C-alpha cells in the first residue's frame with residue numbers, strides 16, 4: 001500500500017456517518033493529549049535539572065524561555081479545549097511541536113549540553129512522532145527541527161572539549177528513523193482499519209437494501225395474489241354480462257330508450273372488463289401471447305400512436321439500438337407498457353418537454369438490484385422511457401407499482417398504469433428499474449431477457465375488417481364450466497348461424513363429441529375446468545377427430561398454463577371475450593386451411 005505522507009488518513013463516508021468519524025477523531029485527540037502530556041512532563045523534569053546544574057548566569061535566560069513555552073502550551077491547550085475537527089487538531093499539533101522545537105533549540109544556546117539533554121531529546125522525538133494522526137509529513141517537521149537545531153546548538157555552544165557530538169548525532173538519526181517507521185505503521189494500520197470498517201458498512205448497507213427489495217417483492221407478490229383472485233371471479237361475471245348485454249341490444253329495437261339503456265350498461269361492463277384486465281395484468285395472471293419480436297420494430301410501430309396520444313407540446317425522441325437482440329414478449333402488452341410510461345411522462349411535464357425512448361442491449365455481469373427484484377446475470381434488451389418532468393421523491397417511488405396508487409387528482413388517474421407495467425414485465429421474465437429525483441425527471445428502464453432466436457415479423461390488423469361480424473354454419477363444441485357464460489356464449493355463436501354443442505368440462509366434452517354423429521369443426525374451450533382442463537381435452541379430441549381446430553379461452557392462468565402448456569401460437573382469447581371478437585376469431589380459425 002503506497003504511503004501518502006501529505007494527507008491525513010480519514011474515512012470518506014457520507015454525512016450520516018458523522019458518529020463514526022467522531023469516534024475516530026476522539027481516538028486521535030486522546031493520542032495527541034497523551035503525547036503532549038508526556039513531552040511536558042519530561043520538559044518539567046529537564047527544567048528542574050537545569051535549575052540545579054546550569055551555570056548561575058544562564059538560569060535567568062533559560063527560565064524565561066521555558067516559562068514562555070509552558071505559558072504558550074497552557075494557552076494553546078485551554079483555547080482548544082472544545083476542539084472538534086481533525087484539521088484543527090492537526091494544526092494545533094503542528095504549532096505546538098514547532099513551539100516546542102524552538103524553545104529546545106534556544107535553550108541549547110544558553111547552556112552547555114549534558115547527557116540529560118541527549119536522553120531527553122531522544123524520548124521527546126519519539127513522543128512527537130506519536131502526536132495525533134496528522135499527515136506524516138507534518139508530523140516529521142517538529143522532530144526534524146528539534147534534531148537538527150539541537151545538534152547545531154550543541155556544536156555552537158560546545159565548551160566541553162571531551163563532549164563528542166557524533167554518538168549523539170547517530171542516536172538522534174536512529175531514533176528519528178524509528179519514530180518515522182513507528183508513525184508510518186500507525187498510519188497504515190489506521191488506513192486498514194478505516195477500509196475494513198468501510199467495507200463492513202458497505203456490505204451492511206447492501207444487505208439492508210436487499211432486505212428492503214425482498215420485502216417489497218413479497219408485498220407485491222401477496223398483493224398480486226389478492227388482486228388476481230378477485231379479478232378472476234369478476235372476469236366470469238363480466239363475461240356473462242357482456243355476452244347477455246350484446247344479445248339484449250340485438251333484440252331491442254334500435255333507437256328505443258331500452259336500447260340506449262342497454263348500451264349504457266354495456267359500456268359500464270366494458271369499463272369493468274378493462275379494469276379487471278389491468279388487475280389480472282398486475283397479478284401476472286393474464287395470458288400472454290408470447291412472440292419472439294424485435295423491440296425496435298415494436299417501438300417504431302407504436303411511435304405514431306404515441307404521438308397522437310400524448311399531445312402537441314410533448315415531443316418524442318426515439319433512439320433505437322443497433323443489432324438489438326430479440327425478446328420473447330406479448331407485443332400488444334409491450335405497446336401497452338410504452339403507452340402507460342409515455343402517458344405518465346406527459347403528465348409529469350405539464351409545461352411540455354421531451355419523452356425519450358431508447359432501446360439497447362445490456363449484459364449484466366452480476367446479480368443486479370432492480371426496483372423490486374434481483375435480475376440474474378445475462379443478456380438483456382433494455383427499453384428506456386425517460387422524461388425531464390417533475391420527478392418523484394423516495395416515498396412516492398416506493399409505491400408507484402402498487403395498484404391504485406396515484407398522486408393525480410380524483411378522476412385523472414386510476415393508479416393502475418404502472419401496476420400493469422410491472423405485472424407484464426415480471427410475467428415476461430423481465431425487471432423494472434426506476435430512477436428519479438424531485439425536479440430531475442424520471443427514467444424507467446425495462447429489462448427484458450434477450451433470446452437467441454430471430455424475431456418474427458408482426459402482421460398488422462386490417463381496420464376495415466374489424467367492423468364486420470362474420471357468421472357461419474359449422475359445428476362448434478363449447479366446453480365451459482361456468483353455466484351462465486356457457487349459455488350466453490352458445491347463444492351468441494348460435495345467433496351467427498353456427499351449430500353449438502355444449503359441455504360442462506373436458507370429460508363431458510369428450511362424451512358429447514362421441515355422441516355427435518356429424519362433423520365437428522371447432523372446439524372452443526375454457527382452460528381450467530373441474531374434470532379435465534382445456535389443453536388435455538384438446539389433445540384427446542384432436543387425436544380422435546383429426547383436423548379439428550381449437551380455440552382456448554381463459555381469464556386466469558398461473559405461470560404453468562400461461563407459458564408451459566400453451567404453445568405460443570395456440571389460438572387464444574383472453575376472457576372476458578367480446579362477442580364480436582369471438583365471432584371474428586372463430587371465423588378466422590375456421591377459414592385457415594390446415595397446412596399440408
Ligand SMILES: Nc1ncnc2c1ncn2[C@@H]1O[C@H](COP(=O)(O)OP(=O)(O)OP(=O)(O)O)[C@@H](O)[C@H]1O
Pocket residue numbers: 340344345348387389390391392396400401405406407408412413414415416417418419441442
Ligand atoms: N414519469 C413520471 N414522473 C413523475 N411521476 C410519475 C411518473 N410516472 C409515474 N409517476 C407517479 O407514479 C404514480 C402512479 O403512476 P401510474 O401510472 O401507476 O398511475 P397514474 O398515472 O396515476 O394513473 P393511471 O396511469 O392509472 O391513469 C403517478 O400518480 C405519479 O405520481
Ligand SMILES: [Mg+2]
Pocket residue numbers: 340343344413416417418
Ligand atoms: Mg399512469
